[in-house]
Amino acid sequence: MRRIEPYLYALPALAVLLVFVYWPIVYSVWLSVHRWDFLMPEPRFVGLENYRVMLSDSQFQNALWNTAVFTLVTVPPMLAIGLLVAALIAPPSRSNRFFRSVFFMPTIMSAVAIAVVFDWMMNSEIGTFNRFLRGLGFDGVLWLSDPENALYSIAVVEVWKQFGYNVVIYAAGLQAIPSEYYEAARIDGAGPSKRFWDITFPLVMPTTFFLLILSVINGFQVYTFVEVMTEGGPARATEVILFYLVRVGFDNANVGLGSAVALFLFVLLMGLTLLKMSTIGKRVAYGYD
Amino acid sequence: MATIDAGHGDATALPASEARTFQLVAWLDGFRLAFLIALTLIVLGPLVQILLISTLDTVEVVQDDWVLWPPNLDSFVRAWTGVPFPRYFLNSLIITLAVTVGSTITAVMAAYVFSRAVFPGRDVLFLLVLGTLMIPNHVTLIPNYLTFAHFRMLDTFVALILPFLASGFSVFFLRQFMMGIPKSLDEAAVLDGAGRWKILWTIIVPLSWPAIVVVSLFAFMSSWNEFIWPLLATTSEDMRTVQVGLRYLLRDEGTASIPDWPLVMAGTMITLAPLLVVYVVAERHLIRGITMGSFR
Numbered sequence: 001m002r003r004i005e006p007y008l009y010a011l012p013a014l015a016v017l018l019v020f021v022y023w024p025i026v027y028s029v030w031l032s033v034h035r036w037d038f039l040m041p042e043p044r045f046v047g048l049e050n051y052r053v054m055l056s057d058s059q060f061q062n063a064l065w066n067t068a069v070f071t072l073v074t075v076p077p078m079l080a081i082g083l084l085v086a087a088l089i090a091p092p093s094r095s096n097r098f099f100r101s102v103f104f105m106p107t108i109m110s111a112v113a114i115a116v117v118f119d120w121m122m123n124s125e126i127g128t129f130n131r132f133l134r135g136l137g138f139d140g141v142l143w144l145s146d147p148e149n150a151l152y153s154i155a156v157v158e159v160w161k162q163f164g165y166n167v168v169i170y171a172a173g174l175q176a177i178p179s180e181y182y183e184a185a186r187i188d189g190a191g192p193s194k195r196f197w198d199i200t201f202p203l204v205m206p207t208t209f210f211l212l213i214l215s216v217i218n219g220f221q222v223y224t225f226v227e228v229m230t231e232g233g234p235a236r237a238t239e240v241i242l243f244y245l246v247r248v249g250f251d252n253a254n255v256g257l258g259s260a261v262a263l264f265l266f267v268l269l270m271g272l273t274l275l276k277m278s279t280i281g282k283r284v285a286y287g288y289d
Numbered sequence: 290m291a292t293i294d295a296g297h298g299d300a301t302a303l304p305a306s307e308a309r310t311f312q313l314v315a316w317l318d319g320f321r322l323a324f325l326i327a328l329t330l331i332v333l334g335p336l337v338q339i340l341l342i343s344t345l346d347t348v349e350v351v352q353d354d355w356v357l358w359p360p361n362l363d364s365f366v367r368a369w370t371g372v373p374f375p376r377y378f379l380n381s382l383i384i385t386l387a388v389t390v391g392s393t394i395t396a397v398m399a400a401y402v403f404s405r406a407v408f409p410g411r412d413v414l415f416l417l418v419l420g421t422l423m424i425p426n427h428v429t430l431i432p433n434y435l436t437f438a439h440f441r442m443l444d445t446f447v448a449l450i451l452p453f454l455a456s457g458f459s460v461f462f463l464r465q466f467m468m469g470i471p472k473s474l475d476e477a478a479v480l481d482g483a484g485r486w487k488i489l490w491t492i493i494v495p496l497s498w499p500a501i502v503v504v505s506l507f508a509f510m511s512s513w514n515e516f517i518w519p520l521l522a523t524t525s526e527d528m529r530t531v532q533v534g535l536r537y538l539l540r541d542e543g544t545a546s547i548p549d550w551p552l553v554m555a556g557t558m559i560t561l562a563p564l565l566v567v568y569v570v571a572e573r574h575l576i577r578g579i580t581m582g583s584f585r
Contacts, residue, residue: 005485006406010414013399016455021421024432031431085328088321101572102329108568108575110514112532113557116539117335120342120550126351128338160331165579172580192317221425224516228536242427242517249431250521262428273423 025266031259038253050260060261062236063244070151070240071219074158078215079208081159082166087200089167090174100171103164111161115228118157119144122229144230147237154225154238162218166211173207174200213276217269241265339561343554350550364551365558374556376527377534381513384449384530388512391454393505397497399455400463401489405475415464421457426517434521444524453512459504462578466500467493503578506571513564531560 032050036043054060085103089096106114121128122143130140143153177199185195223242226232232239232247239247241261249258342350344360368374402408403415429452437448470493478488494501516532523529529537538556539548568575 003408006402006408006411009402009406009485009489010399013395013418013455013460014414016395016451017418017421017457019436020433020452020455021424021429021457022417023436024429025424027432027435028428031435085325088325099325099329100576102332104572104576104579105565105568106332108510108514108564110516110532110535110560110564112514112516112535113339113560114335116535116553116557117339119539119548120554121335121338128334131353160335164332168576168579217425221427223427227516227520228539231540245427245430246517246521250434255431255435258431262431266425266428269425270423277423 028259028263031255032263034256036254036256043256046256050256051264053257054260054264059236059239060244063239063241066151066238067220067222067240070155070158070222071216073152074155074162074219075212075215077159078163078166079211081163082170082211083201083204083208085163085167086170086174087196090171092175100164100168103167105164106161107165109161111224112228114157114161115225118153118160118225119229122153145234147233147235150230150234150238154222154229157225157229158219158222162215166215169211170204170207173204177203210276213272217272217276220265220269336561339554339557342550343558345551347549347551361551364555367552368555368559372534372538372552372556373526373529374531374534374538374559377529377531378559380446380449380528381530381532383446384519385509385512387446387450388453389505389508391450392456392459392508393501395455396459396463396504397494397501398489399460400467401493403460404464404467404470405472405493406485418457418460422461430517430521433518437522443522444528446528448522449519449528449530452518453508453515456504456508459508462504462581463497463500466497470496499574499577502571502574503581506567506575507578509567510564510575531556535560 031043033045033047034043035046035049085099089099124130124140124142124145127143129143133140142149144150181199181203182195185199190198221242222240223246226238226240226243227246230238232243242265245258245261245265248254248261341355341357343364344357344362345355346361346363349355399418403411403418433452434443437443437445442448474492474496475488478492483491514532515530516536519528519530519533520536523533535553535556539553540546
């Protein structure tokens, strides 16, 4: 009894993870090489056919492209705003703590609720943004109903929601930089901008690297804003990979193709995740070397 | 801040170049504050919109002039009686409480043996737990859906709770914390004749409280905000969570009707309320957890 006791403690957690995290991967691999949909009620082995269909599907290519564009336009501003704001509020003071709490708040808020509010604000007829623009004498913008704009409008929401996370992580990274560096630079006559580019920027590079990978991983998994605000439209202009996965795998009940998409995205993110794991522990210690 | 004080100092007594530097610093600080306040307004603006619109009526909301006082709370009444929002809220509450308590308990127990027991295969099993951090949620959607469909358990609380009863992150985070608790405490308890179970609950858990708070806060937030799984795994209106209910409140499937904005915003407020309450109370712990465990 004493010998198996430790296993019993770990068992509940391990069992759940095995059944609902590891088994799905095995099952996905199996599903992805089978055809199984409404027309084919019994799964049939089709080899790599699902992957071929996926890669040659122009809608999949469109979804991949949209996801890449979304990630590309959200990540740089999130990092830049994150670092700038963190640099402004890094010294621990009461007002800075207040700002940090406010900026972090959207990251814990429900993505559905945020999507709903921005859906209202970006409404072309009665939304806040266009009321404001019209008040200033400009024409309203079709934020979500113009295929040219919709993806970028959703990108704005993503930046609004997530920049505060970067602020918090950057602020922690900045506090790890010894203040003597800044004092020495000040004595040497370096101004605020030189101090930023010569001390702050290089020394938070590991944090930047970590946040860059994390943001790219998150960007590639955007789903909720699209589902709630545009449902992939207009004209598939905001259809991202996860939305395509759900449409194919659930709405069309083509679980083989859906699993192929899931595994494709998994492998794509895997490399990034491994890179991210490699940064653990190197991040904060950097400044003391 | 020191820079603000510098601006109030007697600048004329200083050499001209220094006085100019101080003026620049004061000016920069004013600019900094203006920027931060503007950003605060940008962050809080949408929240104010929710509050304002939820107090309007459906005619008013499309007009240009809003009568904001006295606030009309009719939309909240409608959200609570006209649509099954109380049901969504109850579902979310049941699921979130079960997941928060359940995943924290399984994590505490696993982290305990991973951090202090010695047994064959321990490191392999821990790596297995760690590995789940690298597996994105979306890979599990189709297989888990088929698993629950196979056992005819879609659209049940079991389907909405069970997959979330363990969290690799929670195990990892708690293990890291428990590694820092001196082993001599356990050894002393063993000499007193305490078993593993007793040591866990009387020594380890009370000492791990800061980490347990962080882990359960994360579990609470992510469970309450979970959207894609309940969206896919529920079919009946009665099983919807607030997130799914809110999504259909905005736009019901198939119909291209104009949203009832005051009602939708009342629903949004109800969805956000528990999060905002927890945030105000526990923001300090959350930020500490984020900066300690930014491996997620």
